[in-house]
Amino acid sequence: MFLNSVILIFQETLEAAILMSVLLVFARINGIRPTWIIFAIAAGLVGALIFAFNMADISDWFDYVGQEVMNALIQLIIILCLTVFIALQSLRSRVTVSRHQNLIYITCMVAVVSLAMTREGSEIFIYIGMVLQQPEYIRPTLTGTGIGAGIGISCGTLLYYGLLGLPPRWAPVCGATLLALVSGNFASQAILNLTQADWLPYTKILWDSSVWLPEGSLQGHLLFAFFGYEATPSILQGIAYIAGMLFIGLSAYVGYRAAVHGKKLQPRGELVK
Amino acid sequence: MGSIRVFLIATMLATMTLFNFVATLQGYQSSLEEAERLFDNHLSQMVKLIANLHVEHMASNLNQSSDLAYQLWHKDQLVASSANSPKGFITELTAGFDYANFNGYRWRTLVHYAPDSDYWIVAAERTDQRFVLAEKVIIKAVTPIVLGIPLVGLLVWLIISRGLKPLRNLSFQLKHKQIDDLTAVKIPDLKDELEQVVQSINDLVRRLGSALEREKRFTADAAHELRTPISALKVQLHNIAEEVSADSQSFAQLKSGIERMQHLVEQLLSLYRFTPEEFANQFERVDIYLLAQNVLAEQHDAFEARQQSLELEGSSCYIEGDPFSLGALLQNLLSNANKYTPFGGEILVSVECSEGKVYLKVEDNGPGIKPADIDKVFERFHRLQKNLDQVFAQGCGLGLTIVKHVTELHRASIDILPSRFDSGCAFVIQFNEV
Amino acid sequence: MKFEIIMINKFTRMLALSLIAVMTLYCPHVVAKTPVLEIEIKDHLFFPATIEIPANTKVKLLIINRDSTSEEFESYDLNREKVIAGNRKAVIFVGPLSVGEYEFFGEFYPKTAQGKIVVIANE
Incomplete structure (x- = not known):
């Protein structure tokens, strides 16, 4: 019970921690006070509890594939929010944004963190709820939860300070790259969920690296959390992964174009930060 | 980069947690493997024991436990078995370790063939029991590491806070240093890294202090030295007055120029007349209301000349202060109001006390002060709206600097707020009541 | 803007x-032509623990959890992951797969809940 609680909690915590760290770095670069993260975490916890308590019923939807569809939906919404977020980030790194745009920017951050927590937290809540019914498992599970969460949060903290420690020009670039990876990862997972639900057709396997780097190993879990590593991804997943990353790149370009366009319209100097 | 303390604590704790926990996981895994090996050894010993025992003694000699099962096969016939073993084969009869599911549990199985007697011995042990047992032992070793992290966090917090104390002390002292406090910064128990910083700061402060002192003395001396020639000029002016015609414009300009020079010199002198230390010694109980009455009476003519109404309201309020400089303060505020308020304007002086504070307000319905200018008005030689009208020409731009100086000497505060009239501003000075 | x-x-x-x-x-x-295979979870064990399916065929696994506790069906080999609440059913589509063995386990009880799908060649 110990080891699987470590793996389970670690995986879910790390994914959320990476997102939070990167978004906190962006907030900091833009001088946004970190109060939003409290709202995001609170909303995420509430969402996770609701999701966990209704998981059994949600699973029965759409002919017993409701869980996959909901997960895919959440993942796609996260990608959408990240896309809008990056466009605005790209815009505000060049020109001053309006109050309205700043509000959308913060809303996107809150939405991304709380949605990611809803999906990942619900799994943890279900697991802990299951364990609490069996007294003999409580101690190893709680110990494992502590270790898994400790490793995940530590990785997030070091990532946060690592990004902040980068030269100011590189921090946003690295942050955006990480978000692009997360977006690709979520896109690939969403496709996997929909394939599992048989809403999308099966496609051939792209490669099989399960012999060299099994998904179940520690390195496999780490690579999964950062890059969405899978030993046997399907072709559709690969396409989705690239598309998810391209979305982020494209939206950064959209933000850049909007900034250039805006600068041309406005007298120089007034808009420049 | 935010707080150094938070950065140090967070990154140190994260690094320690990461390495500690990963090491713990490694330890857990190797301990578990070792335990598995031990259990497997135990199972193979049991198999050998069964092989050596006579079949008939088996039931009585082997204690029956629910998490152990065995079967003894001879030519595909079940010769003996434990009560909890299934009717059929537990697992395929291939020598070696394997797993099997029966009785609603998962079992670790060992098949052993005894060639001399042609017996197949199958022993099985419940994996969940083995696992729970092994894990229980290991978890006991792991739990303190997890529980220790908050303790480590607390210790790291305390150590880093202690280590950064001189730095915090320094920043606290610098933050709470009064603008005119030019004494050296003192940090007890100075660390090597900070010594140079404190030394440089104190050096700067000392040099700044002496520069300010020189400036003050120069101004005061110059003003003082200028007084005599100006007095002489005035006498000469008085003498010439009889010789020139009454409506000579040059003479009028000369006269007003000399008066302005005299005013400037007097203002400069009153600005530097006192230092804070000698000042506090002369404090006495002052009735601000009475003082205001006197100043208003003195200044009445100037307001009359511009047809402005000047009113005083309130009642007696007492503060600790120096009546002379307080008089200068109010004079300057009033002449300021007089100059900036147009012809026929209203000026209202009020004195009130509430909750241990005494408020002296001078309000007018003049043009007011733009928010952006509020900080600037107290600067020396700063003038607003340079060409407002001729009366203004008499100002020298030191009045509000003197006001600010006197309020600071009295440890009072001054604010510029909108006045109660439609336009104009209110200078509100807040003293401590006695 | x-x-x-x-x-x-x-x-x-x-x-x-x-x-x-x-x-x-x-x-x-x-649905339509997709064959359905039932797997039961009882006392944190899969019954049957070994399932044979034909190669290159998509199958629908109907997993019935008879325990009161929830379980998570997980397989790295199959790339499948799904939470199954206590006393509930769940559907997971698997395949088409090539010949070979694919292990799966219950993520909440991985020591006991283990099983594999054996894909055999079609005649």
Whole structure:
């Protein structure tokens, strides 16, 4: 019970921690006070509890594939929010944004963190709820939860300070790259969920690296959390992964174009930060 | 980069947690493997024991436990078995370790063939029991590491806070240093890294202090030295007055120029007349209301000349202060109001006390002060709206600097707020009541 | 600065439309010929623990959890992961797969809940 609680909690915590760290770095670069993260975490916890308590019923939807569809939906919404977020980030790194745009920017951050927590937290809540019914498992599970969460949060903290420690020009670039990876990862997972639900057709396997780097190993879990590593991804997943990353790149370009366009319209100097 | 303390604590704790926990996981895994090996050894010993025992003694000699099962096969016939073993084969009869599911549990199985007697011995042990047992032992070793992290966090917090104390002390002292406090910064128990910083700061402060002192003395001396020639000029002016015609414009300009020079010199002198230390010694109980009455009476003519109404309201309020400089303060505020308020304007002086504070307000319905200018008005030689009208020409731009100086000497505060009239501003000075 | 808002709106609308299109396109071809295999979870064990399925065929696994506790069906080999609440059913589509063995386990009770899918060649 110990080891699987470590793996389970670690995986879910790390994914959320990476997102939070990167978004906190962006907030900091833009001088946004970190109060939003409290709202995001609170909303995420509430969402996770609701999701966990209704998981059994949600699973029965759409002919017993409701869980996959909901997960895919959440993942796609996260990608959408990240896309809008990056466009605005790209815009505000060049020109001053309006109050309205700043509000959308913060809303996107809150939405991304709380949605990611809803999906990942619900799994943890279900697991802990299951364990609490069996007294003999409580101690190893709680110990494992502590270790898994400790490793995940530590990785997030070091990532946060690592990004902040980068030269100011590189921090946003690295942050955006990480978000692009997360977006690709979520896109690939969403496709996997929909394939599992048989809403999308099966496609051939792209490669099989399960012999060299099994998904179940520690390195496999780490690579999964950062890059969405899978030993046997399907072709559709690969396409989705690239598309998810391209979305982020494209939206950064959209933000850049909007900034250039805006600068041309406005007298120089007034808009420049 | 935010707080150094938070950065140090967070990154140190994260690094320690990461390495500690990963090491713990490694330890857990190797301990578990070792335990598995031990259990497997135990199972193979049991198999050998069964092989050596006579079949008939088996039931009585082997204690029956629910998490152990065995079967003894001879030519595909079940010769003996434990009560909890299934009717059929537990697992395929291939020598070696394997797993099997029966009785609603998962079992670790060992098949052993005894060639001399042609017996197949199958022993099985419940994996969940083995696992729970092994894990229980290991978890006991792991739990303190997890529980220790908050303790480590607390210790790291305390150590880093202690280590950064001189730095915090320094920043606290610098933050709470009064603008005119030019004494050296003192940090007890100075660390090597900070010594140079404190030394440089104190050096700067000392040099700044002496520069300010020189400036003050120069101004005061110059003003003082200028007084005599100006007095002489005035006498000469008085003498010439009889010789020139009454409506000579040059003479009028000369006269007003000399008066302005005299005013400037007097203002400069009153600005530097006192230092804070000698000042506090002369404090006495002052009735601000009475003082205001006197100043208003003195200044009445100037307001009359511009047809402005000047009113005083309130009642007696007492503060600790120096009546002379307080008089200068109010004079300057009033002449300021007089100059900036147009012809026929209203000026209202009020004195009130509430909750241990005494408020002296001078309000007018003049043009007011733009928010952006509020900080600037107290600067020396700063003038607003340079060409407002001729009366203004008499100002020298030191009045509000003197006001600010006197309020600071009295440890009072001054604010510029909108006045109660439609336009104009209110200078509100807040003293401590006695 | 309306420009980028319009751009983003257009972008998201296109994204949403294409998603709906993809989902509706592939939604109908469910069930019909897909064979159904039942797996039960009882006392944190899979019954049967070994399932044989033909190669290159998509199958629908109907997993019935008879325990009161929830379980998570997980397989790295199959790339499948799904939470199954206590006393509930769940459907997981698997395959088409090539010949070989694919292990799966219950993530909440991995020491006991283990099983594998054996894919055998069609005659």
